Amino acid sequence: MQNLASLNHLSYPFSCPLKEGILWTSKQRQMHSLHYAISYRGAFKPELPDFFIQNYLHSSQKDAVVLDPFGGRGTTSLQANLLGFRAIHNDPNPLSVFIAKTRGNVPSQEKLMQRVHLLDLNRKVIICEKDKKRLSPFFHKKTLQEVSSIRRILKSNMKQNDPELNYIGLTALSRLHGHSDGFFSVYSFPQISIMPSVQRKNNLRLNQSPQYKEVKARIIRKMKTDLSSPFPEYFHQVSAKNLYFQQDARSISNLPRNSVDLIVTSPPFLDKINYRQDNWMRFWFLGLEEELEKKDLAMISDLKEWSYFMKDVMLEMGRLLKPKCFAIIEVGEVNVGKTHYNLDESLVKMFPMKVEGGYLQAHEVLINRQNFTKLSNCWKVQNNKKGTNTNRCLILQKLTCA
Numbered sequence: 001m002q003n004l005a006s007l008n009h010l011s012y013p014f015s016c017p018l019k020e021g022i023l024w025t026s027k028q029r030q031m032h033s034l035h036y037a038i039s040y041r042g043a044f045k046p047e048l049p050d051f052f053i054q055n056y057l058h059s060s061q062k063d064a065v066v067l068d069p070f071g072g073r074g075t076t077s078l079q080a081n082l083l084g085f086r087a088i089h090n091d092p093n094p095l096s097v098f099i100a101k102t103r104g105n106v107p108s109q110e111k112l113m114q115r116v117h118l119l120d121l122n123r124k125v126i127i128c129e130k131d132k133k134r135l136s137p138f139f140h141k142k143t144l145q146e147v148s149s150i151r152r153i154l155k156s157n158m159k160q161n162d163p164e165l166n167y168i169g170l171t172a173l174s175r176l177h178g179h180s181d182g183f184f185s186v187y188s189f190p191q192i193s194i195m196p197s198v199q200r201k202n203n204l205r206l207n208q209s210p211q212y213k214e215v216k217a218r219i220i221r222k223m224k225t226d227l228s229s230p231f232p233e234y235f236h237q238v239s240a241k242n243l244y245f246q247q248d249a250r251s252i253s254n255l256p257r258n259s260v261d262l263i264v265t266s267p268p269f270l271d272k273i274n275y276r277q278d279n280w281m282r283f284w285f286l287g288l289e290e291e292l293e294k295k296d297l298a299m300i301s302d303l304k305e306w307s308y309f310m311k312d313v314m315l316e317m318g319r320l321l322k323p324k325c326f327a328i329i330e331v332g333e334v335n336v337g338k339t340h341y342n343l344d345e346s347l348v349k350m351f352p353m354k355v356e357g358g359y360l361q362a363h364e365v366l367i368n369r370q371n372f373t374k375l376s377n378c379w380k381v382q383n384n385k386k387g388t389n390t391n392r393c394l395i396l397q398k399l400t401c402a
């Protein structure tokens with residue numbers, strides 16, 4: 001564990017200290033295998049919540065609750081559970097809540113294997129013309145039948161909410177499209193569902209057409225990998241107490257004031273990611289397209305507007321935090337056109353901030369430098385040249401008025 005006192009102090013034109021160091025390793029896939037069960041745009045490395053949970057909570061705080069108001073794939077909640085703490089996951093994106101909830105209720109590998117073997121994926125499913133048209137650039141006809149069979153089974157599971165089917169569904173979701181033989185699709189992008197017209201062009205360019213990929217075998221292989229790390233014996237007991245909400249981070253009205261012990265989160269950065277478009281196939285697979293239409297996911301390209309949005313978010317965080325407790329907001333750095341923004345600088349000016357039950361104070365800003373970008377190679381982004389190269393984390397503390 002990095003000793004925070006040993007970090008380099010940098011000059012910062014604001015009233016709180018700025019420190020920089022290597023807070024966690026830049027090596028990939030070092031944490032529990034379940035963290036890597038599915039990719040998610042904008043996800044942070046599990047090392048980030050691990051670092052802050054271990055620094056700001058003590059293992060003796062058995063009932064402590066960790067909140068992520070912009071939960072994404074649930075990295076914070078999973079890591080909190082792995083460290084023995086309860087978690088609250090919030091995200092208006094129904095895909096996010098499906099992923100996080102499913103990973104909070106993991107059946108045994110043995111049961112999952114038995115269940116997959118029993119699934120009948122050979123029953124013919126009628127696929128509408130619209131779906132045939134948009135999915136055929138990605139899948140062989142027979143693969144599409146098998147994928148649609150799983151989709152039908154998941155749909156019929158909506159009411160029962162069977163954890164085994166949910167977990168199998170999550171694994172299938174993670175295998176839909178990508179660039180290795182482990183995916184169901186022809187060579188495609190793993191993190192983004194590209195548009196069918198783009199996939200068609202790529203197929204022509206690469207002289208490729210979708211080949212049959214047996215779905216069950218690929219699910220089984222992936223499940224074995226994702227469940228290869230052992231779970232601490234308390235994991236299932238703790239994760240069973242998690243809460244999941246689909247609210248706007250500016251008002252998580254289901255939660256009472258002074259109810260959380262730590263917040264570790266990362267909001268959307270100035271419209272870098274279009275969560276709707278980038279996930280269209282995943283929404284189709286889970287039957288969530290209609291539900292998504294009703295959701296308001298932040299897509300803000302203007303810094304001033306983003307700061308207003310974040311001010312409301314931080315007021316809500318202040319309401320929810322218990323006195324003396326901390327919130328960590330990872331904001332990174334972004335380039336919009338030719339302008340470079342360190343987003344923490346837009347936030348840190350707002351403190352101290354009066355909140356319900358006290359005030360929030362900027363405690364410090366910590367920078368973890370990484371020598372690679374968050375974006376994968378398939379984006380043709382060169383290391384350290386574009387994208388987010390550092391994690392800039394603003395640490396806030398709630399204090400009560402004297």
Ligand SMILES: C[S@@+](CC[C@H](N)C(=O)[O-])C[C@H]1O[C@@H](n2cnc3c(N)ncnc32)[C@H](O)[C@@H]1O
Nearest residue numbers: 042043044070072073075093248249268297298
């Ligand atoms: C940068 S991602 C968080 C990723 C997460 N840290 C992880 O590791 O998966 C931001 C998330 O904010 C969600 N989001 C967008 N608008 C929101 C809002 N108004 N309130 C709460 N969450 C929102 C998006 O759906 C997305 O999942």
